[in-house]
Amino acid sequence: MKARFCAALLVLMLALGFAGMALAVKPDEMLADPALEARARALSEGLRCMVCQNQSIDESDADLARDLRILVRQRLVAGDTDQQVMDYVVSRYGEFVLLKPRFDLRNALLWGTPALLLLVGGVFIVLTARSRRPLATKSLSADEQAALDAILHRD
Amino acid sequence: MVETGHFALVLAFALSLVQTIVPLFGARLNNQRLMAVGGPVAVTGFALTALSFVALASAYANSDFSVASVWENSHSLQPMIYKITGTWGNHEGSMLLWVLILTFFGALVAAFGSNLPATLRANVLAVQGAIGAAFFLFILATSNPFIRLNPAPIEGRDLNPVLQDLGLAIHPPLLYLGYVGFSICFSFSVAALIEGRIDASWARWVRPWTLVAWMFLTGGIAMGSYWAYYELGWGGFWFWDPVENASFMPWLAGTALLHSAIVMEKRSALKIWTLLLAILTFSLSLLGTFLVRSGVLTSVHAFATDPARGVFILCILTLFIGGSLALFALRASRLTAGGLFHPISREGALVLNNLFLTTATATVLVGTLYPLALEALTGDKISVGAPFFDLTFGPLMLPLLVLVPFGPLLAWKRGDIIAASQRLMAAFATALAAMLVTGLFIDGASVFAALGIGLAVWLVAGALTDLAVKSGVGSVAPAVMVRRFAGLPRSVFGTALAHLGLGLTLLGIVATLSFGTEKILTMRAGETVELSGHTLRFVGLYPAQGPNYSEDRGRFELIGVSGSPVGEISSAKRFYPVRQTTTTESGIKTLGLSQLYLSLGDEAKDGSVVVRLWWKPLVTLIWGGGLVMMAGAAMSLMDRRLRVGAPSRRRKQASAETPAVLP
Numbered sequence: 001m002k003a004r005f006c007a008a009l010l011v012l013m014l015a016l017g018f019a020g021m022a023l024a025v026k027p028d029e030m031l032a033d034p035a036l037e038a039r040a041r042a043l044s045e046g047l048r049c050m051v052c053q054n055q056s057i058d059e060s061d062a063d064l065a066r067d068l069r070i071l072v073r074q075r076l077v078a079g080d081t082d083q084q085v086m087d088y089v090v091s092r093y094g095e096f097v098l099l100k101p102r103f104d105l106r107n108a109l110l111w112g113t114p115a116l117l118l119l120v121g122g123v124f125i126v127l128t129a130r131s132r133r134p135l136a137t138k139s140l141s142a143d144e145q146a147a148l149d150a151i152l153h154r155d
Numbered sequence: 156m157v158e159t160g161h162f163a164l165v166l167a168f169a170l171s172l173v174q175t176i177v178p179l180f181g182a183r184l185n186n187q188r189l190m191a192v193g194g195p196v197a198v199t200g201f202a203l204t205a206l207s208f209v210a211l212a213s214a215y216a217n218s219d220f221s222v223a224s225v226w227e228n229s230h231s232l233q234p235m236i237y238k239i240t241g242t243w244g245n246h247e248g249s250m251l252l253w254v255l256i257l258t259f260f261g262a263l264v265a266a267f268g269s270n271l272p273a274t275l276r277a278n279v280l281a282v283q284g285a286i287g288a289a290f291f292l293f294i295l296a297t298s299n300p301f302i303r304l305n306p307a308p309i310e311g312r313d314l315n316p317v318l319q320d321l322g323l324a325i326h327p328p329l330l331y332l333g334y335v336g337f338s339i340c341f342s343f344s345v346a347a348l349i350e351g352r353i354d355a356s357w358a359r360w361v362r363p364w365t366l367v368a369w370m371f372l373t374g375g376i377a378m379g380s381y382w383a384y385y386e387l388g389w390g391g392f393w394f395w396d397p398v399e400n401a402s403f404m405p406w407l408a409g410t411a412l413l414h415s416a417i418v419m420e421k422r423s424a425l426k427i428w429t430l431l432l433a434i435l436t437f438s439l440s441l442l443g444t445f446l447v448r449s450g451v452l453t454s455v456h457a458f459a460t461d462p463a464r465g466v467f468i469l470c471i472l473t474l475f476i477g478g479s480l481a482l483f484a485l486r487a488s489r490l491t492a493g494g495l496f497h498p499i500s501r502e503g504a505l506v507l508n509n510l511f512l513t514t515a516t517a518t519v520l521v522g523t524l525y526p527l528a529l530e531a532l533t534g535d536k537i538s539v540g541a542p543f544f545d546l547t548f549g550p551l552m553l554p555l556l557v558l559v560p561f562g563p564l565l566a567w568k569r570g571d572i573i574a575a576s577q578r579l580m581a582a583f584a585t586a587l588a589a590m591l592v593t594g595l596f597i598d599g600a601s602v603f604a605a606l607g608i609g610l611a612v613w614l615v616a617g618a619l620t621d622l623a624v625k626s627g628v629g630s631v632a633p634a635v636m637v638r639r640f641a642g643l644p645r646s647v648f649g650t651a652l653a654h655l656g657l658g659l660t661l662l663g664i665v666a667t668l669s670f671g672t673e674k675i676l677t678m679r680a681g682e683t684v685e686l687s688g689h690t691l692r693f694v695g696l697y698p699a700q701g702p703n704y705s706e707d708r709g710r711f712e713l714i715g716v717s718g719s720p721v722g723e724i725s726s727a728k729r730f731y732p733v734r735q736t737t738t739t740e741s742g743i744k745t746l747g748l749s750q751l752y753l754s755l756g757d758e759a760k761d762g763s764v765v766v767r768l769w770w771k772p773l774v775t776l777i778w779g780g781g782l783v784m785m786a787g788a789a790m791s792l793m794d795r796r797l798r799v800g801a802p803s804r805r806r807k808q809a810s811a812e813t814p815a816v817l818p
Binding site for chain 1: 391540541756765767
C-alpha cells in the first residue's frame, strides 16, 4: 500500500524534476537555537507538503517542502508566534497546507461525526437493551439456584 | 502461453457468469442438479484463473516484452525474484491477483462446503460468482494484462525501484488474502438475505472465515507498515495516508465483525447486526479497491489514472454495496432476533466493542473521504492528516482499550463486573506501577507516554490474567492448574494472544513516539556520533554495483563500551539508470527489541555526508504485536469446535458424489 504511494510520489517527483531523493530536514536548514528549532519542527509536522500525498513538510524531501521549512524558520527568527507563522503560511498557500483542518462550520461534519455516531449508537443500544429488559432480568429462584449449585459442586 | 492465459481469463469470466446464474435459479426452483453446478464451476473457474496468473507470471519471468504490462514493469537485468513479484507490482497484474484470490475462496467454499444446506451453498457460490464476474469484466475491459505490443520492444522499462524489494513478495498477497477473504462473509450474508433466514450453519461458517481474512489482513497491514518503515527512509511506520486508511477500515470493521460473530455463534444473538457488519466490511474492501485503483485520491496514488477504470469500479461498488444494502433493508425484518442478555455480560462487552470499533471505522472513513467530498461539492481544498486522526481516533480507542481485559472475564448472558474487577486487580496494579515508573523515573516522559505505557501494560497483564483465571490460579492446586491450563479451549488462547498482541503493538508505538531520539548531522569518514548511549563511527563511503543499479554504500561501525567495534550498519543511496531514480536504502541495527535506524543523505563536495540517525526503542514490538495477533487468530482457528463437524462432512461428501440417488 505504502509502496504504491511512495512509488507514485517518486513518479511525481520525477515528473516535476526533483530527480534526486534526499533527506527531509537538512543540517544546513536547522536553526542554531534549539528551542526555536524544536518549535520549527513541531510546526512543520502540521504543515502539508503541497506536492505530496498527506505528508508533512517535516517528512518530505521535495524542494517545495524545503522552501516551506525555510520559510517557517525565517518567520520564527523574525519573532513570530506559532500562531502567526501558521496564519502567514495559510495566507500564502491556503488552508490546504494545514494537516489539521480548522474547527469551523464547514468542517463541522468532519469533526462532529465521531461524537455524533458514538452518541447515536449508544442511545440506540440503551433503547434496545431497555425494550428487552423484562426477559433479561428473569433469573433463577433461590431454590433453583441452590439445586444448580448442588449439581455444579458435586465433584 | 500468453494467449493461453488470456483465453483462460475469458473462459473464467464466462464460467463466473454460469456460477452466478445457474445455482441461483437452482436454489429458487429447489432443483438439486442446478444447485450442484456451482461447486465444480467454482473450482474450474479457480483453476482457469490460476492458469491465467501463471501465464502472466511466466511472461514476467521470461521477460516477454511483447506483453505491454511486462514491458512497462520489468527489465531483463532485474533479479528473478523481482521479475516474478513484478507480476503483481502494477495495476493489471494486481487486479489479476485480486480475482485469483477471489476465485480461490470460492473454490474453498465449493470444496469444504458440502456440510452446508444445499440452497445456502448454492446462493453463496452465486454471489461469489457475481463478484468474480464483475471484476473479470473490469480486467478484460479496462485493465487487460495480456495486451500485446507489435513490434515488441527489445528492453523493458524496469519495475519501479521502490517496489524492487522483498516486501512486494509478501505484502500485496497477504493484504489481498485479507481484503478478498471478507468476500466470503459478504456472500454468506447476501445468501442469507436471499433465503430470508439465518440458520446455525450460517453462524458456524462466518466466524472462521472472518478469522482467516482478519489474520491475513493483520499480517498484510503489519508487513506494509514495516516495509514503509525501512523503505521510505524516514522511520515512520504509519502515516494516516488515504491508501493506508483504505486497508485499515476493513481491518477495523473486520475486527468488529470477528467479535460480533462470536456472540452470534455462541449465543445466536446480534444476528442482524453481524450480517450488516459482514456486508459493510467487504464494502469497505471494495471501497479501498476503488480508492486505490481509480486514481480518485488526487491522482498521485494510482499507478495509472484512467477515468474509465474509476467509473467502472464505481459502478461495481454501487451495484454490490447498494444492492446488498437494499436487500438488507427489504429482508432484515424477516430475520428473527436472537438470544437475550443482560447489559453487563460478555455479549454486552462485545456490543460496546462494536460500538467503538464501528465509530472508529466511520471516523477513518469520514477523514479519508471528507476532503474529496468537499472538493467535489464546493471546490475548497482541505487536508486531513495525522493530527486529525490523533485527535479523533485516539480518544475513541482509549475507552475501548481500557475495556478490553474485562470482556473475556465476563460470563455470557449475565456477568459480574465486580468479580471481574477483583480478578483484574493485579493487572491494574501492574499497569499503575508501569505508569508511575514511566512518569517519575524516565526523563522527559510526558503524560501521553505514562498513560500509553500504562495502557499497554494493562492490556498485556489483562490478557495474562484471563489465562490465569481460567486455569484457576490461586484457587486450585498447581497440578490441577497445569492440567486446566493445558485443557483450555484453543479459542481462549486465541483471544488472550490477540489481546496480548494488541498491548505489545501499543507498547511499541508509545515507546517509539515518546522515547525515540533523532540526530541530523554532517559526517566525514572517521568521525563518531553518539545517540542515546550508542556510538557510531562513520567508516566511509564505498561505491558498489548491483545487477540493475549502482550504489554508494555508507558503512558505519557500532562501537562497544570497550571502544572496539561490535557491529556494523550500512545505508546506501542507489541509482537505477533505467528509470533515472535514486532510492535510499536505510541501515537498521536491531538491538534487543529496539532499533538503530540510519539513513544516508547527500554527499557534499568536500566528501562529508548528511546522516540522519534515529534511536527507536521497542519499535519491533509494533509489528511483533501484529504477529502475535495473527498467532492468536491461527490458534482460534484450530479450536476444537471448528473441527467437530469433520466426520459428518466426510459422510455428506460421499453422498454428494453419487448425485443419482438424490431426488
